[in-house]
Amino acid sequence: MEAAMGLMRRIPPKHTETALSALLSLLPHHSSDLLSQVDQPLQVLCDMEYGKEFILCEYNRDADSYRSPWSNKYHPPLEDAPQPSPELRKLEVEANEVFAIYRDQYYEGGISSVYMWEDENEGFVACFLIKKDGSKSGHGRRGYLQEGAWDAIHVIEVGPEEEGIAQYCLTSTVMLTLTTDNESSGSFNLSGSIRRQMSMKLSVSDGHLCNMGKMIEEMEGKLRNSLDQVYFGKTKEMVCTLRPPAELVTLPDS
Amino acid sequence: MLEEEEDSLESETELTDEQKIEIAKWFLLNSPAGEIQYVAKDVRAILKDENVYRKAAEEAFPSYNKSHLICLELPNRSGDVLVTSFGEVDKDEYLDPRTAQVAIVDHVKQACKEVRPARDEELPSAFVEEYRSAMDAEIMKYVSEAYPKGICSVYCTKGKDVEDPGSDFELVVVISAARHSPQNFCNGSWRSIWNIEFKDEIQSVEVRGKMQVGAHYFEEGNVQLDAQHECKDTTLIQSPDDSAISLVNIIRHHETEYLASLQTSYLKLPDTTFKDLRRKLPVTRTLFPWHNTAQFSLTRDIEKELGIGK
16 A cells, blocks of 8 residues: 555656546555545536536445435436435535535636535535636637646535534545646646645534635635645656756856 | 455455555655656565566666656766667667767666667768757757756757758657655656658748746655646758757747746735635635634524525
């Protein structure tokens, strides 16, 4: 398992899917560990009843079926599949509606889904997912990208309420790849994946959704910023180390 | 239930040794610049089968080494040799045209075992060598100015037996610059290959370049740059020394332009390119009103009533 995770840190993030399926076939007895520890680009199905797409993940899966957050039905249909309690389902419906607006304001397109389920210690877990195709042919408003994918996975464990306070543990992963391609500068691809955690104790007086939403918004901002400033910046630094830009070198004739 | 599932998965996907070798090769070949030894260690640990690992490594390392244009130190302190398909004499033998030596390499260890003088038939004719060595001298000057750790080599890939003007021949310039700093969680490489065809009939030299740049940053994450560009140019055939000067000018010009375009791509990231994935701030330019989401259901109800909702 350690070696498998080691490989995932080195293989180009744009090949994550291939790498994961290769590892699954080499290490079948570790399949559940691999599926839970390796994040892979999100897949989508269409809920025909609502004419809306929803995102698939381990948290809405049972056997080979996935529950849609819109109709609350499994696709393909599955009998006796688990469902959140009516109370939690109510929060899930609300979260899906609000999160879709949040997603639209930041992503100008894309797909989102929220899933919730009860956990063993009287709290619950919520999973917020966003998938955005930012390419020219997808939802890229500005048309700069030949290829552009952003997948965000936010899993929040919400502890039981004690004296009006609950503990929120957020684990967020962002996977992205972007490619620009044109005759004069060739193809330029950056791909990456990072994962971060954040824990907070918050008063539940504003409601769980408000607390979870704020944490996710803060975390997404941090992740976007560190990808942009730190991670992409480091690869740029590397390029300039390999070949320092002209202003740093004395030109032969000057 | 989970166990059952895993059992069935196991029996369904029992791999043959050939399939395992193919998978292992895929991982090795997709290693970022300078990281194949780390990948190999992990692949070996996962396979738990020395025979399978050895076969995969024997097949994958030579192609990785050649495509990454890796540079190996010659054992007799006479410099470095680049492992490239242009200098490949035999599977494990690579010509260093500058010193007219052939390095015998161990692909998997990525080391040079021994070195022997090149045989006459492995070297170009005196006529072509004049062009090649003039080119080599010029390109060395350029590479030492432009790349702090650049290694270059000039090969004759076609018409190496041409004795005098009147026939075509081809030189290939290879530039390879790599940086490995695992302690800073960063590796990268710049690779350029320039095909230079001397066409006697039209008295011109056709130049085709391919530049490839990769970088990997992996502190608490995995982010990689993969960029490449191809270009073309032409010039007239001149004397060996004059040809070398104008050809190196062409190479310098295109490589400088390419570096500038890479920097432009980086500059555009924050506010244009990246914005198509996710904006820094919402379209409303203020943080999302999580404390007041009731307004949305109100708007939605109105939209529904007016029939303008989605």
